Amino acid sequence: MIRYNMQPVSLSSGAVAEVGGRLEMTAVRPLLKGKDYAALAVLLLIAIAVHLWLIHHTAVPARDSLGYARIALNLSDPQAGWQGAERRSRIEVIRTAEQPPGYPLVIWCVEKTLRGVSGGSLAERALQAAQYANGVAAVLCVIPLYLLGRMLFGFWVAAVGTLLFQVLPVPAHVTSDGVSEGLYLLFMSIALAAGVWGVRRPTVGRFLISGGAIGAAYLVRPEGVLLVLPLSLIILGTWRGRPLAYRLGWVAALTVGVAAFGLPYMLLIGKLTNKPTGKHLTNPFDDQLPPIWRGQPLSQGLGRHHGVCLWAEWWNPQQNDQSRRSLWAMQAVGKEMLKSLHYAVALLALLGVACQYRRLQWGEPGTLLLLAVASLYLGLLVYLAMRIGYVSERHTLLVTGLGCLFAATSLPALGRWLSIAPAIRHLVIWPHLMPTGLASMLVVTALPQTLQPLHAHREGHKHAGLWLAGQLHDQDWLVDPFCWAEWYAGRTLYRTTEYRGRPQRTWVVVEEGKVSPHSRLPQWEQAQELARHGQAVYQWPPQADADQPRVVVYRVDDARLVQRILAGGPR
Structure with a gap:
């Protein structure tokens, strides 16, 4: 096979040979050889082993996973937990959700797959689906990251660089948790691999692929769309010897790929993102400080819990x-x-x-x-x-x-x-x-x-939630600053709780012993105050000493005291 080439050819040493305007016949050599496929197979097996180990040794997923799983469950059944007069559609769920739809949609698909094989409750299955969605995407990320390194630096660097990313503690833990980073990195690495392929040997098709992956990454995390900027500048600046129409055409192909995936969502929500922090990031001239700069948690108020990163x-x-x-x-x-x-x-x-x-x-x-x-x-x-x-x-x-x-x-x-x-x-x-x-x-x-288990010191929250599932009545209130127990108890699967009126009983979940401070958690101080007025009814681990970390559930029967503390803060 021969190719007629009228553009610079990238050499393995990094030098660029100018071909000029003459025709050059070059043999088309495949990027991957037998040893590359063997290396990819080994890297994929290592990635699978690491992520399976971490997923199956997770006490509870990160708090952020609750929000993603909640959106996925609402996509699965838009009417569950819905209190509006009219029926709600999946499009309405996507339009009003605080997170982009990409990751919740994948969680929904994985959760449907797990229904026939998982024996846990819906709360457990949804969070397990979030972890599997993240982990599978992280394993697949091996392929584009390896290709990226192979194109630029050769076989050895591609294999070692990809291996390091799969086995370092932070990337392995985050991409095995119930958060969106694995899927986001998969799309971004595809976009980068196709983008590098394109800027070295530009074609419309390669930039369409890169743009499409950028658009898909935007549907997972909104900052993914920013990749268009450096890629466009490299296209326009590197190939200055080519006609401007060619370079603008490649940028247009990149833009079309992004718009094909990202524009419908932008039009649906009428802005770049629904994320709570979006208004602070997209308006740099807004002098109103976010809550953290004022010494306050990200969210306040009874039942309005959002994930707080660990x-x-x-x-x-x-x-x-x-x-x-x-x-x-x-x-x-x-x-x-x-x-x-x-x-x-x-x-x-x-x-x-x-x-x-x-x-x-x-x-x-x-x-x-x-x-x-x-x-x-x-x-x-x-x-x-x-x-x-x-x-x-x-x-x-x-x-x-x-x-x-x-x-x-x-x-x-x-x-x-x-x-x-x-x-x-x-x-x-x-x-x-x-x-x-x-x-x-x-x-x-x-x-x-x-290979250390994820969030092992938080395991008690899951046990407390499963215990509370058999104790809670409809008129009971549950004050859980950590959010895990109320999730496993089934209270917040489809929406966060907003209690009105007067409680029959109030249950409070706190951590005691040598635990990390929780000044960023909404209602943490109120929960501590309520616990001082309540009766301890459950703890995990059951035999924990007074100085050992443990999760304790308190019951408070004085409804007026509960209302006063939650309304005005601790006394």
Whole structure:
């Protein structure tokens, strides 16, 4: 097979050979060979093993998973829990939901699949479906991330970089939890792989694929649409020798792909996003501070619980009141990136970027695109921290994936330096195996933390909820700042609770013993006050000592006391 090529040809060394206007016949060589398929098979098996282990060793999923699962259950049955006069459609559920529909739709499909094989309650099955949806997407992410590394850096770097991303603790934990990051990363990695393929050998079809993946990522997390900006700039800037009409056509193909998936949702909701933080991020000139900057939790009021991320850097008005927002934001993003890249890999990623100076000097478009994307999203994280007052490890995973690839590129150079370093060169027996040995050390040192069960210290909330499911009456109130017990008790499967009137009995869920502080949780202080006036009726673990972490359920029978505390705060 031959191809008539009238464009620059990317060489494996990173150099670009100008073909000019003459016809060149080049053999079409497949990107993947036999060893690539073997590496992909091994990487997929490792990813499956890691995610299955973590999913089946999860005490309770993250609180954010409750919101996603609730939307999925409303999509499954729009009338369940609905209190309106008219029938509600699935389109109305999507229009009013606070999260984009991509991930809840996948959860709904997975939950339908689990109905015939899972013996748990609906509450358990929905959260299990959220974890499986996230985990399967994270496993599939192996393929585009490997292709991305293979196109730019070769076989070894692609395999090691992809392996690191699957076994580092933060990426493995987040993509095994009940949150949307696995699906988001799958679409973003497809968009990047197709985008790199396109900027190196541009065609309309490749940019359509990249745009379509960006649109799908936007339906999972709204910030995915920002990938259009660096990709468009690379297209327009890299191929300046080509007619402007060609470059504009490629950008148009990218835009059409994005619009095909994302525009219907934008038109349905009439704005970029329904997320509660969206109005603060999309209006930088709004001087009204979000609740966290005022020292308040994200949401307040009885029953109006929204997920609060478990892994994050929070602004503390009492401790940080003398600090500038921008300085705190950069420090917070730096801390989260270090944790997400497991510290040593973060340093190797910076070294890997430095090792690409020749590619950058030559203007290799694929490498430029990755660095532009990483810079853009790091800037977005700093802006998020400045505007909202928190930044989470979850938000760093796209940059973490790219960092793993760059870290892998540094290992051969580091191995060569260690092989000739005067102090240790005599200890190196096989210099050519040094890069593989360094990669193995990174994996081995990460695995013990990676394979730790998720949220093991929160297991009592699930047991408390299942116990409460058999105790609650219709006129009872349940005060649960953590949200898990009320979910497992069946109270918040389709909507959050809003209690009116006077309770028959009130049940309160608190954590006692050596537990982490919960100043960000709505109703945490009220729950503590109610517990002091109530009677302990259940705890998990049953035999926990007074100083051991445990979940305790209290019952309060004084309805007036409950109303007074919940209305006016603790006395």
